Amino acid sequence: MLPLNGIKVVDLTRILSGPFCTMTLADLGAEVIKVESPKGDDTRQWGPPFVNDEESAYFLSVNRNKQSIVLNLKEEKGKEILLKLVEDADVVAENFRPGTLEKLGIGYETLKQHNPGIILASISGFGQTGPYAQKPGYDVLAQGMGGLMSVTGEPGGSPVKGGYSLADIGAGMWATIGVLAALKERERSGVGQWVDASLLDTMISWQTYLAGNYFATGKDPKPLGGAHPNIVPxxxxxxxxxxxxxxxxxxxxxxxxxxxxxxxxxxxxxxxxxxxxxxxxxxxxxxxxxxxxxxxxxxxxxxxxxxxxxxxxxNQFSDILTDSHVKEREMVVEANSPELGTLQMLGIPVKLSRTPGQIDSLPPQFGEHTDAILERLGYSEEDIKSFNHSGVSANQSEQNVN
CATH class of the missing domain: 3.30.1540.10 (formyl-coa transferase, domain 3)
Structure with a gap:
């Protein structure tokens, strides 16, 4: 039994911050059902590189251990199917701009009506409240507005963003922590709650001692290249x-x-x-x-x-990703797929002594599990054919987003 066995996540997220959150939950045992629009997760087409000219390396990096169902949430029947998925779910995760779920008619209040114990995890650029809530959120924007770029780079040089998507990944981690806390609290109260994580809040929370230095002196910290403001050398x-x-x-x-x-x-x-x-x-x-x-x-x-x-x-990536220590720590692992062959991917960073996470399946093909999920929800073969024919849903054999 993995730590999150029995937890069901309805995953409406796409691109990076949300998929990183839901992949983390999936690695720890949660059942994650990735709900994709008829166009698919944007990152399915973000390349090159593509693996075997089929799957985007970007998409593959954050979507393992998930099932994929295609639903058109602009159709009433699509929303009906989604709400049926939510009825016995524990978590719904999304990273749309604030207000989008409400416009679709599936906001938090609606989700609660169908499942009082539901936990909604929302990741956005600037949070669900505040003057900036409706601003579009991108990683580089959060790094700039959140102060990171002002202290990154060489002295006297132009502001520089981090080489990784730190705001996206960090917000996904905070959302994961929020979900785990909400699940624990629900054991006491029996009801769910709304987890609100943002890219900007993430960047600010990571300022730590740099913010402390500012509060103590009133002076803005400056970029120091590869150096530290408080320790030398x-x-x-x-x-x-x-x-x-x-x-x-x-x-x-x-x-x-x-x-x-x-x-x-x-x-x-x-x-x-x-x-x-x-x-x-x-x-x-x-x-x-x-x-x-x-x-x-x-x-x-x-x-x-x-x-x-x-x-x-x-180190370059070619140094660290072939390092014997990294391999022994299982931070680079291999998985096999009939479609993709042997695929290398990053491992699970949290090591649990009794119930470690595991990688059970490669990232799903577009709509790979649509029919199976609809069948589990009680829809007949005729219903499923009708949904796929009318554009309410789509399965792997009928769609290809690459």
Whole structure:
């Protein structure tokens, strides 16, 4: 039994933030029914690359362990089928612009009428309330408005977004946490609630010590490249053949680091404590940058790690995704499909000792489970044929979004 066995999720999400949330729930055992519009999840067509010229690599990355049913929610019969799905569900997840479900006639109040215990998880750019609620939400917009881009990049350079979709993924994680909390609370109260997660709130919540620095000083934090505003040296350095990360997180580590470097200048009182090193950051970093040019990344990492100081290479994906540690941690796994062959994908990051999550199925083809789900809901073969013929639903054999 997986932790979320018995939990049923009706998944109206698409693109990234919502599918990441529902995939996490699915990995932990929830039954996730992905409800797609007749056009399909946008990311089914986001490529290249496509795997075997069929499935978008983007779509495949966040939709495993799910079933796919195609419903036209603009049709009354489509909404009727959806509400029938909701009757015995635990969670409905969506990431439309606020108000969209209400316009479709399937908002939270309607869902509650059909299932008082339902938990609605809504992910949006700016939340369900507030002056910005109706703004369209995109990851890069949230990174910019949420402050991340103002502190990312090199000093004096243009603002830079994170290389991953941090706002989308983070909002999906907060929504997952909210769903789990709401499920636990429902055990006491017997009723569901509305989980409201947003990309902007995610970016703000992750400011942590940078916001604390601002509250303490009233000064905006500035970009420091690969450095840290409160700890020195704690950043990326260049070696003769690449880059590595050094994290001298306290004064005890500093004493060990000085011994490794064997530079008389590091005995200077200006570097004796972390506050002094922060005050004299530019001088210290210039000294270290010059010294680190003398050896390779591998040589520096070896000698610094041997002294017990946190240090590691700046890896390319081809380095870390083939790393023996990563493989042993099952963070890169393989699954097989008759259509796609052997497919590599990222593993499950939360390791549970008794009931670990697992990957049971590859991401579904468009409408792959439409007929089976409709049959489980009690519709006859004639009903299902009628739904598919009239455009209320669609199955895998009749549709192809690529």
């Amino acid at each position: 704690y950043q990326v350095f260049g070696a003769s053949n690449g880059h590595f990360v050094l994290a001298v997180g306290n004064d005890q580590l500093w004493q060990k680091f000085k011994a490794v470097m064997d530079l008389d200048i590091l005995e200077d009182e200006r570097f004796a404590t972390n506050p002094r090193r922060v005050d004299n950051r530019d001088l210290l970093i210039s000294i270290l940058e010059e010294a680190f040019k003398e050896k390779t990344v591998q040589e520096w990492v070896s000698v610094i790690e041997e002294a017990g100081i946190p240090c590691g290479p700046v």
